Each structure stands twice: as C-alpha cells, then as structure tokens.
Amino acid sequence: MSQQQFNQSLVDFLSESPTPFHAVQSMVYRLSDAGFQVLEEGDSWNVEAGGRYYVVRNGSSIIAWTMPQTSALESGFRMVGAHTDSPCLKVKPTPEMHKNGYFQLGVEVYGGVLLNPWFDRDLSIAGRVSYRNDEGELADALVDFSKAVAIIPSLAIHLDREANKDRTINAQTYLPPILGQSEEKPDFRALLKTQLEKQGVHDVAQVFDYELCFYDTQKPGFVGLNDEFVASARLDNLLSCFIGLNALLTSDTSQGALLVCNDHEEVGSMSAAGAQGPMLKQVLERVMPDAEERNRALSRSFMISADNAHGVHPNFADKHDGNHGPVINQGAVIKVNANQRYATNSETSTLYRHLAELEEVPVQSFVVRSDMGCGSTIGPIAAAEIGVRTLDIGVPQFAMHSIRELAGSADAYNLSKVLSRFFITERV
Structure with missing residues (x-):
C-alpha cells in the first residue's frame, strides 16, 4: 500500500468514526472482510493455531489477534494498544x-x-x-x-x-x-x-x-502546499487505532499479534471496557488458560502503546524542552517520562529504534519540560496489569484535544510500516 492509498483509507476511517461505537464498528467491518472470526464473551472459545479472532466489549472497545502457528508459549504476543475515545x-x-x-x-x-x-x-x-x-x-x-x-x-x-x-x-x-x-x-x-x-x-x-x-461535520482532509498535513477531528487517538489495525491486517500468523483499542482513556481508563479494566487480561487468560504457560509467554511478549505526541508548535516552541521538540513528518515519537507516566525504558525504546532502522524511517523522542506536568497513556496501565514490556510511542500532532487536529501525512504511514514489521518479528 502506498502512502497516498494509506492516507485515503485513513481519512475514510476517520469519517466513518464520529464516536467510539462507530470506530469499533468500522474496525469490525475491516476485520471481518479480512477473515477474522468474532468471538462472543459469553460463549465458550476454541482458538486454534493460525486462527484470527476479535472480541468486542460495550460496543466501544475491541481486541483482535492472530494465534501463532507455533506455540504462544514460545513466541509470546506482539501487542499494540490504542484508545477509541476522544474529548x-x-x-x-x-x-x-x-x-x-x-x-x-x-x-x-x-x-x-x-x-x-x-x-x-x-x-x-x-x-x-x-x-x-x-x-x-x-x-x-x-x-x-x-x-x-x-x-x-x-x-x-x-x-x-x-x-x-x-x-x-x-x-x-x-x-x-x-x-x-x-x-x-x-x-x-x-x-x-x-x-x-x-x-x-x-x-x-x-x-x-x-x-x-x-x-x-467538516470532513477530514489534507492541508499544506504539498498536502503535508492531515486535518481531522479525533486524530487523538483514532489515528493510532487505524495504524495498529492496518499493521495487524497486513501481518501473517507466524507470530502471535494482538491489537487492543480501549474506550475511556481520556477519563482515566477505569471501566469494564477501559485499559484499567480486566478486558485484555481476561482475553489472554482465555487464549492461554494455563497460568504458568501464560506468564512465561508474557515474559516473551511486548506491548507498543500508540498514542499521539505533542509536536513542537512554531508559535509556542518555549512549551517544549529544547532537545525534545518533535517535528511533524520527521518520524514517530518515543515518549519518555522518569516518573512512569509513560512506560518506555531503554530496552523497549531500543527495539523500536532497531525496527525503524530496518524500515529506514526516522525516529524522534519526547520528554516534557521539567517544569510542566506530563500526561499519560494506556501504556503504564497495560504494563502494570499484565506485566509486559512496554513502549510508549506516538505520531506528533498539533492542537491535541481540539475539535480539529493536525498531524503529518508521512508519519502515520511510516509508523504503520514499523508496526507491521513488529508484528512479524521473531524475537522481541
């Protein structure tokens, strides 16, 4: 898929998804077309090696995954997390x-x-x-x-x-x-x-x-003399949902690959469908019922929490640390916080830098100014809930939490390429 095709699919998805319910519905359509099988939480599950599945909770949160051809105990799961809600x-x-x-x-x-x-x-x-x-x-x-x-x-x-x-x-x-x-x-x-x-x-x-x-009601579109930017509502964080979905759909079943898109992140994630709720943990328990094997598999697993980052605004550059001002269209941003508002550590950031180098795409980093407060993501929550190595990353954007936001037309495509490679990487 070319960058132009990717971005057109992105704006189509954004147009179809005015609410978390509609976003999940849009993802379900795409997963079903790709052969993923729906599992109902109230039914008994029988997942098979190489199978492709998804489950929805509350109509606003979704987990989709592929079972590895080999044992999940051996390969673990490569996981990408995002959130479906927006202010x-x-x-x-x-x-x-x-x-x-x-x-x-x-x-x-x-x-x-x-x-x-x-x-x-x-x-x-x-x-x-x-x-x-x-x-x-x-x-x-x-x-x-x-x-x-x-x-x-x-x-x-x-x-x-x-x-x-x-x-x-x-x-x-x-x-x-x-x-x-x-x-x-x-x-x-x-x-x-x-x-x-x-x-x-x-x-x-x-x-x-x-x-x-x-x-x-204004439709998503492209802005700039050379269409450098994508402008839309709900880029935070439907952009990451789409990137993760696209990567999952283009992956094979050589490794266990999982996408989780939770609702209620913008209000703290504490709900049955939120990242601080039990949804992901319960799915993993049903996919790998034996606790000993599951814990061993999780030690071989890896989570990338994808949530947009603050690009340095040229009119307000002083709001950023001088060495950590991400520029739009110069790569996805590794998000670091010493106080664990982000889950990134040196091991997890190194893996992403390695994969990005293999895909020949740029990488940036973000640390909030030391005299300002720092937001958070589902990354630390997922890391704490299931004990998995986690990286926080995001596409840089302007006007976060506005009714219309702005991101780069190259960044989402490049992040999707890295996540596609991540889903099929043998060792993490």
Missing part, C-alpha cells in the same frame, strides 16, 4: 432546554476538551441509543444524524470587548448547542426515534437512554 461534548440524560424561542441541548464535557474551537462549528450528533422494541425486548442501535443539526454561536465582540484578552468558558452556561427554533420544548427521545426510523430501524417502541456526543 468531546456529550448529551446529558435530560438535555432539553428552551430559551428565548431556541431549542438547545445540555451537554457534559468529556475529557480534557480544548473548548474554544467548538464555537461556530457545524455540529452533528452520533452515538448509541438503547430502546425497547415492538416485541418488548431491549435493544441497541447506532445513530448518526450525519448532517449539521446544531451550532454553538460565539458572543459577538461588540458585547464582550475583552473577548480577545480574557474569555473563560463556563461549561454549564456557554456550551449548550442550538438545534433550532420552536414554540415549545421538543422531546429529544422522540427525535431520536424518528432519526432511527430514517436509518432503517423501524421496531423502536420507546427510547430509554443513550450515549451521544456532538461532532464537527
């Missing part, structure tokens, strides 16, 4: 608001959202709806309004002359999007029922609850 505005359970003739929805801030860019954007709504069907059974369906149905207008500069100097955002009062005008407060659940019917779900008797978020 956003989520619709509250009783969201309807009617003020001055405008219909609005109350929202809750999910994760560390950069709020200013959400104003004056064409917004839509997507997510999962839970309902009772005509037969009295409980069911779920994905919903996506697709078109722009809402907006959060800015307050005019004439009414706030200090806006460009100091405008803080009150999440409770400033953020409810406007969906239209009406004489009375509409029933949002009735609107969801209508939308599901438009999408072909005709058995909805009553909508009970939902997990919905607003998203920007």
Whole structure:
C-alpha cells in the first residue's frame, strides 16, 4: 500500500468514526472482510493455531489477534494498544432546554476538551441509543444524524470587548448547542426515534437512554502546499487505532499479534471496557488458560502503546524542552517520562529504534519540560496489569484535544510500516 492509498483509507476511517461505537464498528467491518472470526464473551472459545479472532466489549472497545502457528508459549504476543475515545461534548440524560424561542441541548464535557474551537462549528450528533422494541425486548442501535443539526454561536465582540484578552468558558452556561427554533420544548427521545426510523430501524417502541456526543461535520482532509498535513477531528487517538489495525491486517500468523483499542482513556481508563479494566487480561487468560504457560509467554511478549505526541508548535516552541521538540513528518515519537507516566525504558525504546532502522524511517523522542506536568497513556496501565514490556510511542500532532487536529501525512504511514514489521518479528 502506498502512502497516498494509506492516507485515503485513513481519512475514510476517520469519517466513518464520529464516536467510539462507530470506530469499533468500522474496525469490525475491516476485520471481518479480512477473515477474522468474532468471538462472543459469553460463549465458550476454541482458538486454534493460525486462527484470527476479535472480541468486542460495550460496543466501544475491541481486541483482535492472530494465534501463532507455533506455540504462544514460545513466541509470546506482539501487542499494540490504542484508545477509541476522544474529548468531546456529550448529551446529558435530560438535555432539553428552551430559551428565548431556541431549542438547545445540555451537554457534559468529556475529557480534557480544548473548548474554544467548538464555537461556530457545524455540529452533528452520533452515538448509541438503547430502546425497547415492538416485541418488548431491549435493544441497541447506532445513530448518526450525519448532517449539521446544531451550532454553538460565539458572543459577538461588540458585547464582550475583552473577548480577545480574557474569555473563560463556563461549561454549564456557554456550551449548550442550538438545534433550532420552536414554540415549545421538543422531546429529544422522540427525535431520536424518528432519526432511527430514517436509518432503517423501524421496531423502536420507546427510547430509554443513550450515549451521544456532538461532532464537527467538516470532513477530514489534507492541508499544506504539498498536502503535508492531515486535518481531522479525533486524530487523538483514532489515528493510532487505524495504524495498529492496518499493521495487524497486513501481518501473517507466524507470530502471535494482538491489537487492543480501549474506550475511556481520556477519563482515566477505569471501566469494564477501559485499559484499567480486566478486558485484555481476561482475553489472554482465555487464549492461554494455563497460568504458568501464560506468564512465561508474557515474559516473551511486548506491548507498543500508540498514542499521539505533542509536536513542537512554531508559535509556542518555549512549551517544549529544547532537545525534545518533535517535528511533524520527521518520524514517530518515543515518549519518555522518569516518573512512569509513560512506560518506555531503554530496552523497549531500543527495539523500536532497531525496527525503524530496518524500515529506514526516522525516529524522534519526547520528554516534557521539567517544569510542566506530563500526561499519560494506556501504556503504564497495560504494563502494570499484565506485566509486559512496554513502549510508549506516538505520531506528533498539533492542537491535541481540539475539535480539529493536525498531524503529518508521512508519519502515520511510516509508523504503520514499523508496526507491521513488529508484528512479524521473531524475537522481541
């Protein structure tokens, strides 16, 4: 696959994935087309050497893997981890608001959202709806309004002359999007029922609850005189999900290869579907039931936690350590933190540098300024939960946690090449 083909597939995936539920659905389609077999958590599993499988939890987290042709005890697993969620505005359970003739929805801030860019954007709504069907059974369906149905207008500069100097955002009062005008407060659940019917779900008797978020309807695209950049919502961290998925799909079954994409990373990962939950550990226990053999296999395993990094912004270069300012399109970034906010150590970073050298792609490193706090990833969590050697790496980007982010059009492709080699490497 060429870089151009890779990037086109990437923007297609981003367009299909406005929520973690849709992202997992998109991954399931691609895995199924490649011959991966779905396993249900409530069923008995019978995995075979050379088999290709996936399992979904909560509709928003997924683990896909290939069983090695040889014993998993001998080869262990090469694992890549990412997360499916992104900071956003989520619709509250009783969201309807009617003020001055405008219909609005109350929202809750999910994760560390950069709020200013959400104003004056064409917004839509997507997510999962839970309902009772005509037969009295409980069911779920994905919903996506697709078109722009809402907006959060800015307050005019004439009414706030200090806006460009100091405008803080009150999440409770400033953020409810406007969906239209009406004489009375509409029933949002009735609107969801209508939308599901438009999408072909005709058995909805009553909508009970939902997990919905607003998203920007502007499509992903390329920016720059020479298309140097990819611009899109949710690059953090659907970009890494796609990179890992592409690498897994192009791998063989000579070694055990596994991709885990967890939900809820942006809010701490502590959930049944999050990295701090038991999902990965439970899958490994079912794939390798004998504890002695599993622990020996894990000693031969390796995890690459892929989560985007902060590229050095030319207008704010002082926010970076002078020796550790990653530049976009100059390679994926090895993330290091002495206080274990990242799981990288010298052994794990050396393996990545070796693989990158074999693929002839550049590598950078990132350490946060010593006078600033450091974020984290699923890497330290996975390392602590299953005791596996782990590397934290990521594609450098701008505007992390904004409604529209920016990454390099070469970096994702190059990282995918290294991960593809990683999945088939005999010794790690």
